[in-house]
Amino acid sequence: MLLVFVELCRYPLGMTGGQIQDEDISASSQWSESTAARFGRLDLDNGDGDGAWCPDIMSGPDGLKEYLQVDLRSLHFITLVGTQGRHADGMGNEFAQRYRIKYSRDGSNWVGWQDRKGRQVIEGNKNAYDVVLKDLEPPIIARFVRFMPVTDHSMIVCMRVELYGCEWLDGLISYSIPDGHQMIYRGLDVYFNDSVNDGASGLGQLTDGTWGLDDFLHSHIYGMWPGYDYVGWNNKSLPKGYAEMIFEFDHVRNFTSMKVHCNNMFSRGVRMFRQATCYFRSGSDWEADPVTFRPTVDRVSQGARFITVSLGDRTASAIKCRFHFSDLWMLFSEVAFQSGKMVSTLLLGDDPTHKVDESNTRILIGCLVAIIAILMTIIVIILWRQVWQKMLEKASRRLLDDELTARLAVQTQAFSSNHSSLSSESGSTSNSTYERIFPLCSDYQEPSRLIRKLPEFAQSTEHLGPSTSCRALATSVSDGAPHYAEADIISLQESSDSSTYSIAAVNMNLFAGTDSSMREFPREKLTFKEKLGEGQFGEVHLCEAEGMQDFLDEDLSLEGNRDSPLLVAVKTLREDANKNARNDFLKEIRIMSRLRDPNIVHLLAVCVDTDPLCMITEYMENGDLNQFLCNLKLNEAADEDRKDQEENEGESMISSGMKYLSSLNFVHRDLATRNCLVGKNYTIKIADFGMSRNLYRGDYYRIQGRAVLPIRWMSWESILLGKFTMASDVWAFGVTLWEIVTLCKKQPYSQLSDEQVIENTGEFFRDQGKQVYLPKPLCCPDSVYNDLMLSCWRRNAKQRPSFQEIHTQINQGTL
Incomplete structure (x- = not known):
């Protein structure tokens, strides 16, 4: 298994969709048969709100003894939990204001979850209707999870829950390592202890999905102490010259490699390990022949990095590795293993204890035959589709694809390789990693795959009225409509205030x-x-x-x-x-x-x-604004003033053109410097030919090989909700302005891949302060960046300025 990426590991695990069976849900007690554990499933279908798990609070003096337990059948990496109350169509008002979580990997040893600062109580629901989602920081690795309401008996408690995460394919159930040491660096106390370890030989910092920064004095997690991201040891405190770690797994596995994230800030006496020697154990004794690995020494880069240690396809249920020092300190932040489950048994002579049961063999063979048959069927379907597509291409070189427009698809293969597919609501199987999580209304037929990986999407209805939400998302099945920008983006839809018209429905007069x-x-x-x-x-x-x-x-x-x-x-x-x-x-x-x-x-x-x-x-003789600015050379000091003047005039002309379009309630949807043309006397006019040029093919994100989207210029609501308005054009204007100020030397978000850009829109949606903005360009006045650009990128579309306001602001010279 590859390392878990926490931001992507947020799949609903089956309480809502039914993948978790009734027999896997249990509870300490219940009011009555109608409030049993099996009713403790999150309700996202806007049903009548009846049915929930409600404990018998009179059964014990302390509400902490009551629990709702979920058995996931295998180890899972759990990053998020959701809770809801019971309102019974207005006749009930029971919910849990606070709760705790306990978890177990084997069903016998239970651990109480606590956050990175040691707090155990989670703030829950404030009413019986809303779903409240809470990130688990740190995440947990467990098969069994218990929700334990915290109550003072002043009100009746009912809970419905969902778990979000992904399957834990490492199989690692515990590790033991030396206690972390303390460093004193220039009078600063730096602690390298495993602060989130859930037991003497449990799991913790090395499996929490958080990788340490290059500078170990800083942390990914806000407010934590220096060195928090790492577990580390001092060479002088370990006289044998190595740190020994033992990793225990759920069963015998075939190990191919181990990935270790190490710090290498050698200017402070920290280097990655010099040598790793790993021993293997399948029974009671360690095997005599270890695997030895020596990484390439890096004396140039001080960046933290993953080191892949080859384990030579050795089989074991436990691994003991000795990491040898190459300097005074050695710091690790994450360890992960790639392995395959052992599915066969070696026959040794005639000893019946080592023979494979014949019935199990027949079952295994039957399963393999079924799998081969399914794979052959899939191959035939794929080949048939390819032939059919070629026939369609001969009939028409370019087809309008009504279904395609709102199906923004992050390549699910990249994400689904580590996660099992879910079933859709209709019960049919699907190869998609993401399935319908939050159906909002009757005409919401096929949600975006991207939206489906954001459980928080349920809360978007707080900002969009129900009719607006349905209308915006229903564009996925609407006919393609003409629009000013040429890119095949989601059709224009009527905005929530009815001020933006669908061109297809408008009388052209x-x-x-x-x-x-x-x-x-x-x-x-x-x-x-x-x-x-x-x-x-x-x-x-x-x-x-x-x-x-x-x-x-x-x-x-x-x-x-x-x-x-x-x-x-x-x-x-x-x-x-x-x-x-x-x-x-x-x-x-x-x-x-x-x-x-x-x-x-x-x-x-x-x-x-x-x-x-x-x-x-x-025809504009000076070409498009992007290439015009890229080729602009300003060598003299006097040119700086001319550059500022030209930039200001360019911004004014673009904002003037957009002001005109917005006055007609007309949405551009692909505003960028590539779509602004430069004519005589450096006059700038807005056009729509940007996507026509191969030069800008990299500016568009291709969906399923056909349609394209300019995601680096699009607002978060356009990407996630298919919502295009004048406010989303304002967002794109802010990006266009950023291009102008940087003279188009870099693509927006050049440091991010297309998938990371899309992930960043999810952070805008969640609004937890983790979203990444385009950085302030060099020599850009604070007033331009803070007062104009950032105002164009406000999360709330209603708080963004209008083009009339932008044009006035630019022309008045207040920036």
Whole structure:
């Protein structure tokens, strides 16, 4: 098993979905048959709120003796718990205000959970309706978990619970290590003790999923003492020159490797181990031949790192490793093992105690045959789908995928390799790691896979009315609608205040009272010069348009010599595009024909009498703003003033264009410097061709190989909830402003992978102070970063400024 990543290990373990059977739920007592343990399942379906586990509080003088117990059948890494009360459709009001947790790995030795500061009592529910989720810091590794309400008998207690985590595949049930030592560094006391170990030979700091920082004086966990992340030893205090650790496992396993996270700050006398010598035991005695491993010495980098120790496929139920010092101190923060369960028994002679039971062999063979049959079926289905997809591609090179738009999928294979799949509500099996956790309403048919890994999503209804939540999430099954940005993002939906309209449902005369069709430009007067890029439905070309100046209306006249051809950008639709794509292309023409603003790229004319359909827009000679800024070179001091002035003018023009779009209740959805074009006199206009260029392919996150999303510019609610509004455009404006100030030298969140960017949106949703913002650029005034950028990235969309406010703020020079 690979190391557990705590932020991803948050799967519901089956109280709600039914994977945990009734016989695996027990309790110390109950009111009556209707309040038995089996009713203690979390209710997320907004049912009548009846049914819960309610202990008989009169059975003992102390409520701590009462408990609801869950048997997970195997060891699990538990990171989060949820509790709820019982309201019985308004007739009940029973819940647990506080509770404790006990857990066990074997069912006999029980440990009371406490947080990293030693507190045992968890604050629970404040009413009988809401689900309250609590992170377990540190997480626990257990098979059995008990919820124990803390009560003064002033009110009746009822509980419904859920556990979140993932299966603990290491099989490690305990370890024993030397006591950690204390370091005095420049008068500072640094403690390297295993502070969260749950017993003399239990589990603790080395298995809590938290990896130490490069500088051991600091900690991942806020408010903890120096050295908290590490367990460490001093060479002088261990005269044998090594620290010996013994790891006990649930049964005999075949071990391939061990991963050890070590500190290597050699400037302070700390280095990773010089040698690891590991012994193995399957019975009562340690085997004589150990495995020895010597890592490569690093005298350059002081960064903490994982060291992989090869264990040579040795079988054992216990491992004893001696880690030899290479300096004065040795510090570990995490240890994990990769192994496979032993599924066969070696036959030794005719001794019946070593023979495999024939019935078990038949069962094993039957299971293997069934598994092979299932795998063959899956392979056939995959091959059939590939053939079918190729046939569809021949019929239409690009299909509009109604189902695809709201199914933002973090590659589930990466996450599901360590976790078993769950069953959907309908009872059908699925290969998806995430299943429906929080169905909100009848028209919420298929939630985003990303949303499904965030149990906190249930609480989002506090900020979104029920109708709004359903409406926003129902976009996953809505028809694709035309929009200003070209990326295939979730369709525009009506916002909660009804001020943002779904283009597909709007009469196209909304933008003007007269017929809005564009004039047909003679196709033979277009001379194609070069291909600029490839878009969602076709291609974008640079063309010369002969006589375009005389063809245009007065309000669309452009600067240039009327006697020479005019350079224009021509966006074409593929001839083999399907009907939906053609309709969307024509709707986009209808919309763009009504946009009249000096900071919006103008649609000049169309060619729609024959295929391929074309829309002709003005061409901006200085290209897009991203490349323009990347190529900007400012070597002289005087240029700094010019740079600041140009940046301010650019910000003003972009905010002006967005102010105009927002005045029409029009959402862009892909605002970025790549979608801002630079013309003569450095005029900036907002466009929608960014995704058309291969140059910016890396700016879009591809979903299931087809649709793409500009996740690094998107607000958290757009990614998680499919909610696109003017406020989400404001978020993107803040990122665009960050690009401008940095001269587009780096991609936003360049230090994060696409998956980490998506994980970060979950932190915005949870709002526990762990979310990562784009950093303040060098030479960026505090007023610009603090007063403008950060205000654009506020979690609450209603608290973000409007484009009218942004434009006024920029032009008044208050930044």
